[in-house]
Amino acid sequence: MSKRYTITAALPYTNGPIHIGHLAGVYVPADIYARYLRGQGKDVAFICGSDEHGVAISLKAKKEGKTPQEVIDQYDHLIRTSFEAFGICFDNYSRTSRPIHHKTAQEIFSILDKKEVFEENESEQLYDPEAKQFLADRYVTGTCPVCQFAEAYGDQCESCGSSLSATDLINPQSTISGSEPVLKKTKHWYLPLDRYESFLEEWILKGHQNDWKPNVYGQVKSWIDNGLQARAVTRDLDWGIPVPVAGAEGKVLYVWFDAPIGYISSTKEWAAEKGIDWEPYWKDKETQLVHFIGKDNIVFHCIIFPVMLHATGGYILPENVPANEFLNLEGQKISTSKNWAVWLHEYLEEFPNQQDVLRYVLTANAPETKDNDFTWEEFQARNNNELVAIYGNFINRVVVLTHKYYQGSVPSAGSLHLEDEKVLSQLAKFPDKIGHSILQYRFREASQILMQLARLGNKYLADAEPWKQIKTDPDRVAAIMHTALQIAAGLAILSEPFLPFTSKKLIQMLNIEPLQLTWETIRQKKELIPSEHQLNEAQLLFQKIEDAQMDQQREKLKLNDTKASGKTSTIPPIKPITSYEDFASLELKVAEITAAKKIKKTKKLMEIHLQVGAEFRKVVSGIAQDFEPSELIGKKVTLLSNLSPRTLKGVESKGMILLGENEEGGFVFIQPEDTSVASGSSIE
RNA sequence: CGCGAGGUAGAGCAGUGGUAGCUCGUCGGGCUCAUAACCCGAAGGUCGCAGGUUCGAGUCCUGCCCUCGCUACCA
Numbered sequence: 001m002s003k004r005y006t007i008t009a010a011l012p013y014t015n016g017p018i019h020i021g022h023l024a025g026v027y028v029p030a031d032i033y034a035r036y037l038r039g040q041g042k043d044v045a046f047i048c049g050s051d052e053h054g055v056a057i058s059l060k061a062k063k064e065g066k067t068p069q070e071v072i073d074q075y076d077h078l079i080r081t082s083f084e085a086f087g088i089c090f091d092n093y094s095r096t097s098r099p100i101h102h103k104t105a106q107e108i109f110s111i112l113d114k115k116e117v118f119e120e121n122e123s124e125q126l127y128d129p130e131a132k133q134f135l136a137d138r139y140v141t142g143t144c145p146v147c148q149f150a151e152a153y154g155d156q157c158e159s160c161g162s163s164l165s166a167t168d169l170i171n172p173q174s175t176i177s178g179s180e181p182v183l184k185k186t187k188h189w190y191l192p193l194d195r196y197e198s199f200l201e202e203w204i205l206k207g208h209q210n211d212w213k214p215n216v217y218g219q220v221k222s223w224i225d226n227g228l229q230a231r232a233v234t235r236d237l238d239w240g241i242p243v244p245v246a247g248a249e250g251k252v253l254y255v256w257f258d259a260p261i262g263y264i265s266s267t268k269e270w271a272a273e274k275g276i277d278w279e280p281y282w283k284d285k286e287t288q289l290v291h292f293i294g295k296d297n298i299v300f301h302c303i304i305f306p307v308m309l310h311a312t313g314g315y316i317l318p319e320n321v322p323a324n325e326f327l328n329l330e331g332q333k334i335s336t337s338k339n340w341a342v343w344l345h346e347y348l349e350e351f352p353n354q355q356d357v358l359r360y361v362l363t364a365n366a367p368e369t370k371d372n373d374f375t376w377e378e379f380q381a382r383n384n385n386e387l388v389a390i391y392g393n394f395i396n397r398v399v400v401l402t403h404k405y406y407q408g409s410v411p412s413a414g415s416l417h418l419e420d421e422k423v424l425s426q427l428a429k430f431p432d433k434i435g436h437s438i439l440q441y442r443f444r445e446a447s448q449i450l451m452q453l454a455r456l457g458n459k460y461l462a463d464a465e466p467w468k469q470i471k472t473d474p475d476r477v478a479a480i481m482h483t484a485l486q487i488a489a490g491l492a493i494l495s496e497p498f499l500p501f502t503s504k505k506l507i508q509m510l511n512i513e514p515l516q517l518t519w520e521t522i523r524q525k526k527e528l529i530p531s532e533h534q535l536n537e538a539q540l541l542f543q544k545i546e547d548a549q550m551d552q553q554r555e556k557l558k559l560n561d562t563k564a565s566g567k568t569s570t571i572p573p574i575k576p577i578t579s580y581e582d583f584a585s586l587e588l589k590v591a592e593i594t595a596a597k598k599i600k601k602t603k604k605l606m607e608i609h610l611q612v613g614a615e616f617r618k619v620v621s622g623i624a625q626d627f628e629p630s631e632l633i634g635k636k637v638t639l640l641s642n643l644s645p646r647t648l649k650g651v652e653s654k655g656m657i658l659l660g661e662n663e664e665g666g667f668v669f670i671q672p673e674d675t676s677v678a679s680g681s682s683i684e
Numbered sequence: 685c686g687c688g689a690g691g692u693a694g695a696g697c698a699g700u701g702g703u704a705g706c707u708c709g710u711c712g713g714g715c716u717c718a719u720a721a722c723c724c725g726a727a728g729g730u731c732g733c734a735g736g737u738u739c740g741a742g743u744c745c746u747g748c749c750c751u752c753g754c755u756a757c758c759a
Contacts, residue, residue: 010759018759025759056757215689219754222687294759295752325689326752336758364707367759369697370690378695378708388719397718404717432723444697448707455722462715462722470717544719640718648740670744 002288002319004043006281007034008263009088010293011051011096014075015060018082019341020374021334022294024323024362029443030260030292031088032363035497036438039519045281048083049094049101049266050076054255056160068239072097086355087500092270096241096258100272101265105258106244106310109233113245117311118189119230124166127184128174134236135174135181135567142169186236187247188200191257193228196307200224203317204302213441215295215369216323220302231304233257260305263291288319297324322441325367329374330557340557342374350553355385356499357542362449376550383545391454392542395491395506397461399538405470410479410485416538420483423460427453427490428525430516434494435519447498450491457487483529485510489528493517511536589613591639591657608657612639619657659665 009030027048034046052072060066076095083093094101112118115141126135167183174181204212204220212220233254234243240252264282271278281287291301301321309315328334334341347358361382365372402408416424430453437446464480492506507513510529517528591610608619619639635656 013758015757022759027759034704037705213689215753218688220688222754266687292759296754296759298688299754324759328752333752334758337756341758365696372696375695378712381708383694384719389721393718401717448697451707458718458721459723461717465715465717540719542719639708 002042003286004269004280004284004289005034005037006046006263006289007037007044007415008289008291009046009047009048009090010291010297011049011259011262012079013054013056013356014050014052014072014079015334016075017056017078017343019334019336019343020329020347020358020362021327021341023086023344023358024327024372024374025294026292027083027086027088027363028359029322029324029366032443032446032497033290033292033438033441035089035500036435039493039496040435040522041518044091045267045270046089047093047094047263047266047270048088048090049092049096049262050079051255051259051262052076052095052097053240053252053258055237058237059139061239069097078345082348085348085598086344086359089500092266092273094262094266094269096262096265098265098269100269101258101262104242104265104268105241105253105261108261108264108308110244111312112308113189113192115311115313117191118233119192120187120189121232122185122187123148124167124183125186125236126172126174126181126581127180127186130174130179134184134186135172140172140174140181142168142172154581188251189234189243189245189248190233191233191304191307191311192230192231193303194230196310197224197228199310200228200307203306208320213322213369215325216298216302216321217299217508219295223299224301228303232366256300256304257308257563260300260308283314283316285316287316289316291318291321293321293323295325298323304371311597320441325369325371327362327367327372327374330376330554331373333495342553342557348456353501356388356502357545358667360387360447360499363443366444368442368444376553378549380545383542386451387542388544389450390458391491392540393500394454394457394543395488395509396459396538398457398481398488399509399535401466402481402485402535402539405466405477405481408535410529410531410533410535410680411480411481413527414475414479416479416483417476419460419463419481423456423483424486424525426456428523430490430494431523432521438497450494450498453487453491453494457484457491460484460487482521486528489517490522493519493522493528505539505541509536509539587640589639590636594638610637610639 007030010026011268030046034044037044050072052068057071058068061071063070072095081092096105109601126140128135128139172181173179200220201224204217205224209217227256231254234248234251234257235254236250237252238250240255241258242248243251243253267281268278271281282289293301298321301318301323306317309317326333329340329342332340348355351357357379361379362374364382364386365374365378384410399408403412405411413420430449434446436447437443437449461480461484464484466477466480466484469480471475488506489510489512492510492512495506496503511534512529515529515533517653521528589612591612593608593610610617610619
């Protein structure tokens with residue numbers, strides 16, 4: 001095993017609070033890993049911080065009439081306190097807006113610049129003459145050149161899913177001033193990833209074929225196999241870290257260039273406070289660097305950041321990047337805008353002192369190999385059937401019986417029977433079993449092994465039946481209770497990475513803090529609690545969760561959902577008046593849907609077959625998220641029939657079905673109310 | 685035909701050529717110190733679909749379907 005560990009957890013982006021998906025995907029597994037290694041006496045730096053640059057933050061600030069600083073301060077505080085409350089034990093949680101980070105990021109940029117790693121390229125970009133700034137990505141909207149959708153963004157069309165470049169947009173419009181942008185030359189610095197293909201092949205494809213998770217390895221392989229392209233690492237924005245070279249005035253580092261450097265600056269900040277050297281944590285070959293992230297971040301952590309580190313020189317590369325998949329909530333994707341989420345700060349209010357329950361449920365059901373679903377039903381079941389009934393119940397039986405028979409003083413073992421020895425030997429194997437799973441990043445499995453230990457304790461008690469023996473053989477009972485208490489103590493220690501609050505409570509209850517127990521003590525099968533050791537009073541570790549509480553949570557989700565989406569549906573202003581001739585040139589007809597099917601590989605597009613009078617035709621419509629194909633058949637709709645045909649995803653669309661938007665932001669048909677209107681009739 | 689990952693009991697997962705398993709849930713029985721644990725038993729699977737290789741396929745090959753990501757405020 002390595003000498004030293006640098007563990008990073010994805011930097012949360014400070015434009016919103018964090019929810020259970022973040023916790024399950026990144027922070028809980030990283031926390032378990034860090035706590036475990038510390039428990040083995042390893043030198044660990046568990047590093048994180050707020051990611052506070054990027055377009056999304058300045059956009060959000062503008063929208064809310066705040067400064068970017070106010071936005072990031074607000075969410076940094078919220079996120080920071082949520083992590084703390086959930087016991088995520090970062091050694092340091094920094095912010096990318098701090099001077100130390102600006103300095104570190106600029107230094108790395110300067111080194112790369114000096115080494116002539118970057119390619120500099122001038123290109124024509126959209127520029128807003130009114131706001132006097134370049135318009136990147138989401139600062140510009142316009143008509144999609146692929147599907148004609150009128151409100152496509154500069155980086156992507158949300159209607160057809162095409163990935164766009166801002167200069168491709170037809171009739172582009174600045175989202176800042178609303179004015180029409182002009183083309184203007186600007187220079188940018190590019191990281192030539194293509195030049196590092198052989199380095200990546202050697203390092204990842206050959207070096208980590210067997211120890212990286214299939215989802216991570218497969219994703220990286222596909223990127224490399226398809227050929228990498230140079231990526232711009234600078235942007236024309238006013239919110240971010242100034243590019244520290246001549247000729248780059250008014251430019252900032254691209255947020256994805258500066259964010260991962262945040263791990264380094266956060267380490268520096270921590271080391272400085274501790275009065276130690278930060279460099280070994282990033283430069284010593286005997287340090288193991290591990291990035292915990294969600295699957296959407298794979299490219300940045302496996303390709304871009306390692307290339308940056310490699311090109312800068314002297315840095316170690318990640319040993320592993322155990323990216324998790326995503327967690328859904330009650331069958332639907334977690335969505336910030338739809339408020340379909342369980343927010344950590346709200347959970348803390350609604351389930352006070354039950355952080356471990358959520359930690360446990362998210363670990364036991366972590367999206368390690370595929371997307372998983374979080375349901376309140378499962379949350380309740382795991383709490384009531386596992387934490388309360390198995391873990392909590394075992395502890396309660398042991399402590400209550402010890403108080404009943406021995407006034408809370410640990411009885412002396414006397415001579416142990418074979419079954420006692422057996423169970424103690426099994427206990428000694430748990431540290432390695434759990435540790436093995438954790439080191440393989442199989443936290444789900446590890447949590448279940450822990451639960452097996454509590455099961456073992458329950459079974460041992462049930463088999464030994466001290467409550468019967470007490471009447472006939474008190475010496476035997478002393479040995480049994482002594483043994484059962486060893487298991488309880490073992491559970492207290494081994495639970496720590498998973499259930500830190502419970503572990504603490506249990507340690508307090510068993511009064512074993514002064515005994516300085518470790519995983520190694522258990523492994524060596526030493527006596528964990530000695531005879532005559534005095535326990536504290538029994539208290540319940542977990543509480544049952546009632547159905548009513550779960551119903552409340554489900555209700556709340558539903559309420560939030562409709563409320564939030566209602567808010568997003570705004571009535572657009574009336575467009576400039578048009579002439580009758582323009583209107584008359586449009587042909588509206590009644591059409592009947594004869595067939596419909598979803599178009600593969602798209603989210604919104606549906607291929608719809610229509611009968612318009614005697615004519616049959618096909619249109620493509622972006623309604624797949626609001627309707628099932630089967631419910632469309634037989635419906636009469638209003639068709640704009642003389643729109644110029646257009647091919648979308650390989651399907652030719654002849655016309656456009658008119659749609660309205662309802663209060664929830666979903667689509668509804670503008671439908672001829674009178675069913676007697678024949679298909680093919682004109683609408684005037 | 686863009687690429688990647690996943691699809692195994694109601695839920696969550698393990699299982700890479702040899703009798704389909706584990707945990708939770710459900711049903712029946714036993715036991716009772718405890719917030720009903722533990723024990724015994726049962727039901728529940730055409731291993732996404734179709735074809736192929738093989739004595740033998742959840743596992744290997746080919747084609748297809750679905751979900752998610754790469755690509756959105758989101759890990």
